[in-house]
Every structure is written in C-alpha cells, then in structure tokens.
Amino acid sequence: MNTDINHILVNGARIAFNKMRRAQSFNARLYYYAEIGVYLEVSLSHGAGITQESNEQIDEIYKQATHFHMSENKRSRLVS
Incomplete structure (x- = not known):
C-alpha cells in the first residue's frame, strides 16, 4: 500500500x-x-506512508516547475 501512494504522488x-x-x-x-x-x-504528510525518496522526487519536480513557470512568464512579458 505504501508503494501505491508513493507511485501515485510522484507520477x-x-x-x-x-x-x-x-x-x-x-x-x-x-x-x-x-x-x-x-x-x-501531500508528500509532506507524516504517517501517511510517504517515503523520503518520494518527497525528494516531488520536491525536485516542484523546483523544476517553478523555474519553468518563472521563465515562461518572463519570456511572455518580453514578447508582449
């Protein structure tokens, strides 16, 4: 069961x-x-069976998404 929730969150x-x-x-x-x-x-929830590895993977995805989102916003303002 722990594996299922981790796969669901990361994927x-x-x-x-x-x-x-x-x-x-x-x-x-x-x-x-x-x-x-x-x-x-959700990955930060304690006692929900979320592994540290899953949390780290999602944190990395979030950091990449932040960078991408900010870059796209900057790019769209320069184009306008």
Missing part, C-alpha cells in the same frame, strides 16, 4: 509537470503548477 506530479510544459496559456500553466504544489503538500 501525478510528473504528469502535471509535463502538461504544464505543453500548456499554451498562463492560466493553464498556473493550474498545473498549483497541482504540483498539492502533490508536494
């Missing part, structure tokens, strides 16, 4: 990040960014 964050990278609008990117944030928050 969910990965899927959201991939969708975020393909998103065509600010609102869509923001939605997926927030979704990754939720996965990160």
Whole structure:
C-alpha cells in the first residue's frame, strides 16, 4: 500500500509537470503548477506512508516547475 501512494504522488506530479510544459496559456500553466504544489503538500504528510525518496522526487519536480513557470512568464512579458 505504501508503494501505491508513493507511485501515485510522484507520477501525478510528473504528469502535471509535463502538461504544464505543453500548456499554451498562463492560466493553464498556473493550474498545473498549483497541482504540483498539492502533490508536494501531500508528500509532506507524516504517517501517511510517504517515503523520503518520494518527497525528494516531488520536491525536485516542484523546483523544476517553478523555474519553468518563472521563465515562461518572463519570456511572455518580453514578447508582449
């Protein structure tokens, strides 16, 4: 059971990040960014069977998503 929740969280964050990278609008990117944030928050739950490894993987995905989101926002302001 512990493995299931860890796979769900990590894969969910990965899927959201991939969708975020393909998103065509600010609102869509923001939605997926927030979704990754939720996965990160859940991964911080103690006693829920979330492993440290899963938490670290999701944290890394969140950091990558933050960098991507900020870069895209900067790029879109320069283009406008």
